[in-house]
Amino acid sequence: MQPYLLKVPLQRKEPEIHFDACQVDYVCTLSDSEFRFFQHNLMEEQDFLRDYNLHHASPPTEGIRNAVMVLSTGTDDGILVCTEGYDYARYSAYVPNARQILQLKQYPALQDYVSGMTELANRCIQKALTVGHPVQYGISLADLQSYAGNDTFNTNLFLEMLGNRHEVDDMELDGDEILLTVSLEYLPKRDRELRVLNDDEFKVACAKHLLWQYDAGGAQADFSNCEFNGADFSGMELNSAVFDGAVFKNCRFQDASLCFASFRGCTFIGCDCRDATAEEANFRGTVFDHCQMGGAVMTHSDLSDVVLQDCKMEHASIRNCLIKGMLMTDNDCTTLDMIGTTVDAEAWGAEAPQALSEEELQ
Numbered sequence: 001m002q003p004y005l006l007k008v009p010l011q012r013k014e015p016e017i018h019f020d021a022c023q024v025d026y027v028c029t030l031s032d033s034e035f036r037f038f039q040h041n042l043m044e045e046q047d048f049l050r051d052y053n054l055h056h057a058s059p060p061t062e063g064i065r066n067a068v069m070v071l072s073t074g075t076d077d078g079i080l081v082c083t084e085g086y087d088y089a090r091y092s093a094y095v096p097n098a099r100q101i102l103q104l105k106q107y108p109a110l111q112d113y114v115s116g117m118t119e120l121a122n123r124c125i126q127k128a129l130t131v132g133h134p135v136q137y138g139i140s141l142a143d144l145q146s147y148a149g150n151d152t153f154n155t156n157l158f159l160e161m162l163g164n165r166h167e168v169d170d171m172e173l174d175g176d177e178i179l180l181t182v183s184l185e186y187l188p189k190r191d192r193e194l195r196v197l198n199d200d201e202f203k204v205a206c207a208k209h210l211l212w213q214y215d216a217g218g219a220q221a222d223f224s225n226c227e228f229n230g231a232d233f234s235g236m237e238l239n240s241a242v243f244d245g246a247v248f249k250n251c252r253f254q255d256a257s258l259c260f261a262s263f264r265g266c267t268f269i270g271c272d273c274r275d276a277t278a279e280e281a282n283f284r285g286t287v288f289d290h291c292q293m294g295g296a297v298m299t300h301s302d303l304s305d306v307v308l309q310d311c312k313m314e315h316a317s318i319r320n321c322l323i324k325g326m327l328m329t330d331n332d333c334t335t336l337d338m339i340g341t342t343v344d345a346e347a348w349g350a351e352a353p354q355a356l357s358e359e360e361l362q
Contacts, residue, residue, distance in 0.1 A: 006096050007077060020091075022067040022080060026056040027102060032074030038089075039079065045087040053083055065091070071099055078102075113152060120148055121161045128180045129167065138327060139178040179329070194227040194247060202231065209241055304345070322348040 011017075028048050030038060038046060052068045060066060065082045072078070078098025082091035095101070104111040124144075128137035145153045162168055162180065169183040197205070211218025221241040231251045240260040250270045258278035266286045273288075275295040283298070287307040296316045303318060305325040313336045320340035342348050 007094070008096055009094050020065050020082075021063060022065045022082060023058065023061065024067050024069045024080070024102070025058040026052050026068045027071060028052065028068055029071045029073060032072050035070065035072030035074065035079075038070065042089040042092055046089075049081065049083055049089070050087040053085055053087065057083070057085075069095070069098055069102060071102075076100060116148055116152075117154075117158065117161060120144060121158065121165070124162065124178075124180065125165055125167050125182075128182045129186065137180045137182075138329060139180065141176045141178065194225055196227050197223075206236060206238070210237060213237060213239060302348075320348075 030048070048070075049068070056068070058066050065084075067080050067082045070079045070081055076097050076099040078095045079089070080093045080095050080098070081089045084090045104114065124137075124139050127139075141155060144158065159171070159173065159178070162171055162178070167182050167186040168180060170181040172179050205221045205223070208218035209221035212220050221238060223241065223243045223246050225245040226243075227247045227249075228251050229249045231248070233256045234252045234254045235256060237257045238261060239257055241258070242262045243266055244262050244264045245266065246263070247267045248269065248271050251268075251272075253271060253273040253276045256273075256276045258276060258281055260280050261278060262282045263278075263286050264282055264284045266283070268286070268288045268291050270290050271288075272292045273296050274292050276293075277297045278301060279297060279299050281298065281301045283306050284302050285305045287309070288311050289307075289309045291311045293311050293316050294314045296313070298321060299317055299319040301318070301321050303321045303323045303326055306323070306327075308326070308328045308331050310330045312332045314332055315335050315337075317337040318341060319337055320342075321338075322343075322345060323338075323341045324343040324345060
């Protein structure tokens, strides 16, 4: 939640909070100057309080204090006054956001609408945060209208609400879709710090993994939560290696063999993955941003919740892959082979999965 300013009269070292039940039976709005004068002269008799006592105060109720809410034309805050029949503020309390409180109390339907729109905006922001910067998160207007109700959803108001959020770095309306990009500072921090391997550690791990693949000793490579900047994996045999949670920036994977490898929750930024082979690999929740993936083969891999942003995928293949929750934005996919892809996790793995229709691929 983004911070905001709230003006309240704080108590010091009180063991508990005491309160009185007050029934607001009248609202009085003063000019800004009148309100400020009243705020600093609560013990002085006021004509508007005399008028309230004579004409607007409700009959007393046992256990409940009658009160007048004093508002200002220059602020949303107010002062709640229980006069007890006197013409000055015998009992008073400063009430932040009093105007909004009164409006929502007066119109319960408005309160329900505000709560619903707020919940919807919060959900969209949380989803966008899971995608991360600089990848855009697409929000379907049809889905929003279906969730909120076609008769009540207001697109312009919702766009303004999203624009009010500090987490949003950029936003645009593209046809029937809202595209959000969140600010880097609001992205959730990783549970563990990323590891950075030196050149010798990287080479030793790759050499041991090659021996392990051929049952000649060595050890399976585990690059989980590592950060690679400009690393060269070209032509390497890293089948069944573990890369979960790793971050790759400007790395090269040309002609690399990555079958059965695990890349869950990884991030690829500006990487060259042309002609890489990663069959039956696990890419669940991985982000590919501005990557070259032409000719890459990723058949029968788990691509659920994968994000592909501005990637070149000419002549690449994701045949028979699970693509449930996949988000694709601004990619070159004109020759991408998607035969047999499915969003049905139970059907995935069948010998001959059914291909998606053209409508489902949009």
